[in-house]
Amino acid sequence: MNLFKISWKYLTFRPLSTGLNIFLLALGLAIITVLLLIQDQFEKKMNQDAAGIDLVVGAKGSPLQLILSSVYHIDFPTGNIKIEEAKKLSRNRLVKNIIPLALGDNLEGFRIAGTNQDYLKLYGVEFSQGKTWELPFEVVLGSEVAAKTGLTVGSEFASSHGISVGSHAHDQHNFVVSGILAPRVNVVDRLIMTSIESVWYTHDEEPETVESEGATEGEVADVDGDQLIPDSHEEDHNTKFHQEVSKTGFPASDQDREVTTLLIQYRNPMAAIQLPRMINSGTSMQAASPSFEMSRLFELLGVGISLLQGLAVVLVLVAGLGIFIALYNSLKERKYDLAILRALGASRVQLLVLIFLEGLMLTFLGAVLGIALGHTFLWLLVNQSEQSVVTAIQPWIFLEQELWILVYALCVGVVASLIPAWSAYQTSIAKQLTKA
């Protein structure tokens, strides 16, 4: 028998009240845990994915949409830009590095990004199998794509038009997997990467009828059949298909080609001031800064997050109040018990500890349950939503801040026990025992 056991017995003696209080507290703390986890991983992930990209240039439209579609591969692209304009921009002395992207196709919802090999270098990828693409229609899979689709090196597949599942399939020419990347826990895990030429040639093959379909779907990032020069021959294609693709910069093309977006690295800080203004006012393209747009997005989301945080705090406070009332009420019934314990030799301090222990045990259990609930909830969320950004969140990562949740909960326990404990400390045994 010790104080800990006695407190525990008192708690389990009132299972319903104890359970309700633990559950209330756990709910509040679960919300806080989920918010913490999402916020931490989201921001970290967002910053990680945008690392090394100073500016994104694409067709005019919403700058946020441009960032989301070309850096994070979430939203629809804003449209295409002419490669001539893109090439002109790459010659600007303020531009250190420029990576073109051609978007618009998918495989089972995983986006296919036509780019050059600087893109792989940007994210510092490593191959777990195979090697990078060298010929048109060779692709490199992100680790998650490979795991979910079951494709291996040498597998062939046909892409679908557009960026969502179930669109028209490009079945003229299959893609071949040349390599699979090691997991990097960033955006490339969910991408299929290939050369820009692959994307172009896929769409060159499209029959004319697809055009209208593509247009009604509102998928703008589509290098469609109308760029196709009508007199290109089958033999021409075949030689083209066996030429090595360009590894860096823009691919050479004899046609009037387009790309979707450009990822730009500045040469010097001066570029941050001059380049966006120059692009936005001097060309038909628009420039958007990932860091600026993301901070704007977080500002917008901030309202919702604050609301949830407020709700969580209210829940925790209600739980604290519940624990206080439970302890206080049980204390009234228990003053006799406390007097008996004193008569058996317990000191005032021991009774004080007894009540505090009860409050602390309640809140400790609530905190542990809350943290577990939070992680479980996040895990469910991640499992429910396939192929969205949420899937990139790891539900079983434990943060240092979760220890603070525990400390915070224990503080609630201490505060809730203060008055009952003091009242236990003050109890006059003689008075209690003779009151009968």
Next chain:
Amino acid sequence: MLLQTSALHYAHPGQPAIAFPAIKLDAGEALLVLGKSGSGKTTLLNLLAGLLHPQTGEIKLDGVAMSSLSGQALDVFRGKNIGIVFQKPHLIAALNVRKNLELAHFFSKKKGKDIGHLLSELGIGAKAESSVQTLSEGESQRVSIARALATSPKLILADEPTSSLDDENTEKVIRLLTSQASKIGAALLIVTHDQRVKNHISNFIEVKAHESV
């Protein structure tokens, strides 16, 4: 002399002081404290248990002046040396019979009597693991006696232990108290106005209310 008091006075707030007769009790002896309701019998018991402090006078138990002890020292001294049987059993409902007795061991920091043995001596050995809420009145009272005996105290104080019991149980409880007290060599002091108890213990003092100082 195990228990010795001299010139004890205690005044409840706003009331005249009560003067208590001197008590001298040897180990193994039994004493009744008689008096009308409200005469201060229970106050005397609280004083002897160290639950109240006398305004004047001294209580010596086993050579220790209880007024010299305070705070935790007094609590532990009480736990080790004094067993109290209350008017009502007042067992801790959240704990079973055995755990109720273990409390006495824990708080007095003294490894007293073997609980199973003690319970079977009092005829409730089979109830050791039962919830105290399932016990009858008589059984509960016996458990509370067992709790008072669990630390093998030097002095056993009983406050109207028989007031809510029938004749048969009263006899049993008094027998148990006297026999167990003499067995462990403890002094027994019973506060009562129950005539039935007087038949078993002849040695008594009387407390009279509002005796002027």
